[in-house]
Amino acid sequence: MALGLILWVDDEIESLQSQKMFLESKGYDVQTLTNGFEAIDYVKDNPVDVVLLDETMPGITGLETLSRIKEVNQQIPIVLITKNETENLMDEAIGNQISDYLIKPVNPNQVLLSLKKIMDNKRLVAEKTTTAYQQQFRNLFMALNSEPDHNGWMDIYKKLVYWELEMEKTDSREMQEVLQSQKQEANNEFFKFVSRNYLNWLNPAATDAPVMSHNLMQFKVLPHVEKGTPVFFILIDNLRFDQWKAIQPLFMENFRILEEESFYSILPTATHYSRNALFAGMLPAQIEKSFPADWRNDEDEGGKNMSEAEFFKAQLKRLRRDDIKFSYTKVVNHADGQQLVNNIHNLLQNDLNIIVYNFVDMLSHARTEMEVLKELAADEISYRSITRSWFEHSLLNQALKKIAGKKITLVLATDHGSVRVxxxxxxxxxxxxxxxxxxxxxxxxxxxxxxxxxxxxxxxxxxxxxxxxxxxxxxxxxxxxxxxxxxxxxxxxxxNTFQHGGVSLEEMIVPVIKMVSK
Structure with missing residues (x-):
């Protein structure tokens, strides 16, 4: 059975017979034509896998043929082959969504490599990923059993997330199950680790405690605040580390990542506790004592995160940083988001701008209640996908693009994560x-x-x-x-719903990312 149907279009095709035979010896079915008109008709009637297209042909050029073939089948991969190396030709070809670009004279292995990249990429990546994970499995196993400290656990979780994302590229159900089993073992050991150490971390005299919700601003945000370079602190509610990795490529279009770190959410890993602690710079019991009129217990009526700006203002005063000019913006609906887009340039005059964006948490809760969202976000893979799709089209992304060229520092974080129960x-x-x-x-x-x-x-x-x-x-x-x-x-x-409040890697170890404009 042929590896795929290749259409090679070149007005000098007779001189390429040896290359045609070479590809056929490798298992490809190669059909040849000498002009663009015949090529357009051929792809209408045949399931072509890849088109190898000469750029300079009489009658209709390669670029014109390329555009016409794309009208017939937008998805068909096309490799443009040309003697012309001018930049504007390359720009036009790339604009027409070519899959590869080869300069004449081409040798058979160049063409073969291009076909493998296009047609076998997924299979080759899957095989390589499976092999690489098998090699790393023992290292992860040893790391789990080496009594890791809080930094070691952050490293283990990042590696597990890395392999989880890599495994998306494979169809190996067996290896995905092995990874999930290893992740489950990791969460079991992590629970024991937190049970042994959590109370010690909260001791003010502790010398070996991780950065946590109540000191995140002090250690990971405020040190970046300096006059003349506005800091934008973006808190996306309920963002797991793997969800950050899903939206990272979208940030990298406009920003350069300087530090990709994580911190520990306090318990309960829930907005009411962890986010109030983050802005107050205090543990919940201290907040209740210092702000008795503003703290709400679980069973109390009313919103439980209504005083974040006041809590943060008090934290600045306590840290003797109350000279910092800051703004606080919370986005909980479309109108808030549109106002942020319209107003973002005005925030550049501040030293620090806090933007709290509620979407992922709403998605998590809505998914529990709505059957359609259970279908759209059925598991971790689709949960990441829907997060990426949201951010790509979000008003938050629009707002950040408006300030991307400015001299700013961007710190992205969250309050807690979630786990599929x-x-x-x-x-x-x-x-x-x-x-x-x-x-x-x-x-x-x-x-x-x-x-x-x-x-x-x-x-x-x-x-x-x-x-x-x-x-x-x-x-x-x-x-x-x-x-x-x-x-x-x-x-x-x-x-199988996504919940938060408890002890798991996904809920407790969450991202804090420092970026600057490109």
């Missing part, structure tokens, strides 16, 4: 127990100790105590917390 575990609580699926707090919680990370004294974890004797529990890995009442209904309803 699969396994329900039973929890019993009273009427005051919160309804969250990845964490709960209340007075009379009954649970299996092995299923959760529990803080019986919330103050040690920097958390408010809504009621006397309240404790907090956090789900591990891909589990979610369900009450026994109507258990099967809720277990089936929430299984």
């Amino acid at each position: 699969k396994n329900p575990v039973k929890v019993v609580g009273d009427k005051q127990t919160t309804t969250n699926l990845r964490y709960k707090h209340g007075r009379n919680l009954a649970y299996e100790a092995r299923d959760v990370l529990a803080f019986k004294d919330p103050k040690l974890a920097g958390l408010p105590v809504p009621n006397v004797n309240s404790s907090y529990i956090f789900a591990r890995e891909d589990e979610f917390l369900c009450y026994p009442n109507n258990y099967n209904h809720y277990a089936n309803y929430y299984r």
